[in-house]
Amino acid sequence: xxLANKVALITGAGSGIGRESALLFAxxxxxxxxxxxxxxxxxxxVSLVEQAGGQAVFVQADVSKAADVEAAIAKAEQAYGKLNVxxxxxxxxxxxxxxxxxxxxxxxxxxxxxxxxxxxxxxxYGIPALQRAGGGSIINTASFVALVGAATSQVAYTAxxxxxxxMTREIAVEFARQNIRANALCPxxxxxxLLAELLSDPARRQRRLVHIPPGRFAKASDIAQAALxxxxxxxxxxxxxxxxxxxxxxxxxxxxx
Ligand code: NAD
Numbered sequence: 001x002x003l004a005n006k007v008a009l010i011t012g013a014g015s016g017i018g019r020e021s022a023l024l025f026a027x028x029x030x031x032x033x034x035x036x037x038x039x040x041x042x043x044x045x046v047s048l049v050e051q052a053g054g055q056a057v058f059v060q061a062d063v064s065k066a067a068d069v070e071a072a073i074a075k076a077e078q079a080y081g082k083l084n085v086x087x088x089x090x091x092x093x094x095x096x097x098x099x100x101x102x103x104x105x106x107x108x109x110x111x112x113x114x115x116x117x118x119x120x121x122x123x124x125y126g127i128p129a130l131q132r133a134g135g136g137s138i139i140n141t142a143s144f145v146a147l148v149g150a151a152t153s154q155v156a157y158t159a160x161x162x163x164x165x166x167m168t169r170e171i172a173v174e175f176a177r178q179n180i181r182a183n184a185l186c187p188x189x190x191x192x193x194l195l196a197e198l199l200s201d202p203a204r205r206q207r208r209l210v211h212i213p214p215g216r217f218a219k220a221s222d223i224a225q226a227a228l229x230x231x232x233x234x235x236x237x238x239x240x241x242x243x244x245x246x247x248x249x250x251x252x253x254x255x256x257x
Pocket of ligand 1: 011012013014015016017018035036037038041061062063064089090091092093114141142143144186187188189190191192193194195
């Protein structure tokens, strides 16, 4: 099994990519710490893992709060004795996030606090646990919007993901000799609750779809499979990577009709 004897903590595991990853990691043999602000979603993920024969525990945490994240890491070590994989995946996409000219300060602050500071707290408190375990793998969820700009802007979200990408590279370099790898996962648009409102509008959906070479949005499982690879020892020499899983969006100039 690809994650046998590994303990993985996944933030934002109560929904979408995080939930799919929890299921996949557990199926691959990991003991999973499901971390989310949303208790109902988090507990549902644990039930789904257990129904499939896997092992998981839930810990509620707001990743923008240092004390919550510190406690979540402690809970992982208490529950399973160590931490090997840290998947900083929780994030939001605010409905009022738009052009730099219109986006309110409160939207900017909330987005940066969860999407960027949340990853900072995860690494600040998670890396010592990985060190105690003799090394490990960090996966930080950025986005393809950290790589290319869009006229359909979401300035706070894009800035937060650019920060995640840059921070991940620095962490990758600093801790590599301690057997700790850090990679930034950059998904293209994924059909999850995060984008549900945006993608329910046919015009906004088509505006995005036209730029995706395979002609479909990603599924959460497409991204979870990439996370599984980055979590496992199979990716042992992959460090500091911008790991793009976007169906070729960032490779495209013109996509097929
Ligand atoms: P989702 O909305 O389905 O799941 C996000 C989860 O994060 C939810 O369970 C939510 O409760 C949790 N969460 C939100 N704020 C939190 C907080 N402060 N503390 C703890 N948990 C919190 O979204 P998703 O699409 O699965 O997104 C997961 C990650 O992937 C995010 O970082 C997102 O930015 C990124 N991403 C998503 C897409 C996409 O198109 N869906 C594309 C690129 C990157």
